[in-house]
Amino acid sequence: MRDLDYVAAVTVRAGGRALWLGGVSVPNRRLVLRWLRRQALRLADGHGRDLPASSPWLRARDVRPVTFHGSDAPEGLRAWAGDDDLQDDAIRALESGLPALLTVADPATGLRVTLAGWPVQPHRAVDRALSSGKPTPPYGARTRNSALAG
Template sequence: MRDLVYVAAVTATAGGRAVWLGGIAVPNRRLVLRWLRRQALRLADGHGRDLPPASPWLRARDVRQVTFHGSDAPEGLRAWAWAGDEGRQGEAISALERGLPALLTVADPAVGLCVTLAGWAVGSGDPPPLHLREEN
């Protein structure tokens, strides 16, 4: 098996505190983007109801649910996930190709909640932002 060289993570921040919602390590940038898109859609589609069932894909664990109080954050997640390679998805792949992190942050202004989806290459020299590191 090849070494895993890309990771993705989803966090939520509110009131200066970060909460780890989930993450994954995969062998290439396309799988990072695929997983992030799935999580964006799951979180957006779970707005106001239970999340869809977990995926058996690559034995990947899906992120924990977040309760949004407005529709801005779910709509932002949905718009990013469906952007296609012509738009923001292409920008994310390009960033990963250059060794930069791919980031998306959406806000729920009603309660000051921010959800960040990020993917980056392991060993790219740039560690993930502090709020994306898992708390112990």
């Protein structure tokens, strides 16, 4: 294992049940974010139609599709994936050893999709940040859409 590996996963929760849609382990935080953004766009673009073909990069598998009943969740996923400030916030969170999280909701059904990335060994990143004297700000996703919660 490298000094600090990262994991990303996408889950869905509805009616008190949680389902794992897919995940990946990658060597750096940029690849975590790249994978999460791809999954956000695939899920949003798959709303009401077939999902785009899987990507062969890193032999990472794409998540299983979700059927949304409204447009709030797909719009929230697209907004997050396309917002440079939110992407920067997520990278900083991962860099400091904290998880990067995004949850979107489909109000019509109560369906909640969560995209998450986190370091496998967060204590090393936090220890390094503390020893360097740099603060480790908590990750707080800014929202522009009521479907986003984070």
